[in-house]
Amino acid sequence: MEFEIEAxxxxxxxxxxxxxxIHTARFQFNARGLSFKGTDASQxxxxxxxxxxxxxxxxxxxxxxxxDLSHFKDALNCFDKWETVELKATEEEIEVKDSSxxxxxxxxxxxxxxxxxxxxxxxxxxxxxxxxLRTAIKHAKVFSEGIFFKYVExxxxxxxxxxxxxxxxxxxxxxxxxxxxxxxxxxxxxxxYLETLTKNLNTDTATIxxxxxxxxxxxxxxxxxxxxxxxxxxxxxxxxxxxxxxxxxxxTPEExxxxxxxxx
Numbered sequence: 001m002e003f004e005i006e007a008x009x010x011x012x013x014x015x016x017x018x019x020x021x022i023h024t025a026r027f028q029f030n031a032r033g034l035s036f037k038g039t040d041a042s043q044x045x046x047x048x049x050x051x052x053x054x055x056x057x058x059x060x061x062x063x064x065x066x067x068d069l070s071h072f073k074d075a076l077n078c079f080d081k082w083e084t085v086e087l088k089a090t091e092e093e094i095e096v097k098d099s100s101x102x103x104x105x106x107x108x109x110x111x112x113x114x115x116x117x118x119x120x121x122x123x124x125x126x127x128x129x130x131x132x133l134r135t136a137i138k139h140a141k142v143f144s145e146g147i148f149f150k151y152v153e154x155x156x157x158x159x160x161x162x163x164x165x166x167x168x169x170x171x172x173x174x175x176x177x178x179x180x181x182x183x184x185x186x187x188x189x190x191x192x193y194l195e196t197l198t199k200n201l202n203t204d205t206a207t208i209x210x211x212x213x214x215x216x217x218x219x220x221x222x223x224x225x226x227x228x229x230x231x232x233x234x235x236x237x238x239x240x241x242x243x244x245x246x247x248x249x250x251x252t253p254e255e256x257x258x259x260x261x262x263x264x
Contacts (some may be wrong), residue, residue, distance in 0.1 A: 001029060001061035001089045008081040012200065012223045013049055014073050019196050020047060026066040026110040033059070037115050045193055046115060048228040055224040057084060065089040066110040075103040118230050122209030122217055124151040125179035128172055130206045130220060134198055136170045141191040143168045146234055149210055150186035157208075161191070175205060185212045187233045197229055 013036070017025055021040040028035045033053040039046050053059045075096045079085050088095040089107075096103045140147040140161035148160040161168045187210045194216075198206070201220035209217035215230040 001063050001065070001087075002058065003029075003056050003060070003087045004058035004084055005056045005087070006081070007076055007079045007083050007085045009051065009055055009223050009225070010085075010087075011073070011076050011081060013051065013225055014069050014076065016049075016200055016222055016227070017047070018069050018073065019199065020045065022047065023069055024066065024108055024110045025069055025072075026064055026112065028064045029059075030062050039115065044190070044232050045197060046118070046230045047197075048117070049225050050228075051225040058086070063089065065094055066108050067094055067105065068108045071105045075105050078103055118215050118217075120211065120214050121181075122179065122214070123182040123185045123211035124157070125177075125207065125209035125217070126157065126174045127176040127178060127205050127207050128157065128174055130198070130201055130203055132170075132172045133206060133208065136172055137191055137194045137198065139170065140168050141195060145191055146188050147191050147194065148186060148188050149208070149216070151180070151182065151184065153183045178207065179209070182211070185210065187211065187213055187216065189216055189231055189233055193231055197231060201227065 014025075017036070017038075021042065022038055023041070025036055025038060031053065032050070033055065034049075034051040036049040037047070072094070075094075076085070078101065079096070079098055083098055086095075086097050088097075091107070093104045093106050096105070136159035137147060140159060143165045144161035144163045146161065148158075150158050150160070152158060155171060157172045157174050159168075159170045159172055198218070198220070200222050202223065203221045206218055206220040210233075213233050213235055215232050217228075217230050219226070219228045221227060
């Protein structure tokens with residue numbers, strides 16, 4: 001396998017994975033481009049990344065390589081971020097080079113188990129402003145370690161947080177409703193995880209999906225790479241709202257199994 005690409009494209013992916021507590025990665029290469037899927041160390045989030053073949057200046061071969069991301073980052077940091085670097089992979093090592101420097105790092109052992117995506121279809125799924133989402137997470141974190149996302153037909157998409165420090169509420173403007181199968185739904189997530197997962201997204205918009213106590217599904221981009229992640233809810237933190245409608249709602253067996261699979 002032999003590839004050429006701006007160092008910044010690969011650095012962005014490596015930095016994102018390290019920031020989200022992923023320290024080894026198995027990158028796969030096929031006709032579509034580079035892909036990665038893995039969970040953080042606590043198995044609270046599942047991240048999928050795709051970098052199209054068209055993003056590479058040279059793209060030859062298919063296969064995979066596995067690396068320690070800290071070592072890969074150290075190698076990439078030896079090159080200017082806008083510099084074109086050449087990547088080559090053998091069974092034992094990864095070579096990163098430009099016209100004058102060559103760095104080789106060993107391949108590492110990473111599980112080859114294929115991770116399935118959660119099969120829960122969000123009750124609410126919409127396109128929103130990335131800045132609006134980031135603002136909600138940042139400000140909610142001032143008041144709580146967790147943030148409620150809920151859809152209420154009368155208000156729209158709402159983010160809330162509360163603790164002894166105070167209460168926070170933000171109505172997030174929905175740019176386009178993609179799927180909406182509920183009049184009301186609500187889930188609670190960690191602000192720390194969401195802040196890190198959304199930090200380096202560079203699109204103006206993102207898509208968000210969730211239901212009642214289900215994983216959040218969110219998409220965006222970093223550079224030319226497509227980012228998709230699922231974040232498990234904090235199940236024990238959900239406050240029960242004593243309304244007749246919510247009292248009749250129950251999780252299906254499929255929902256229960258999927259939440260446990262991503263949040264175990």
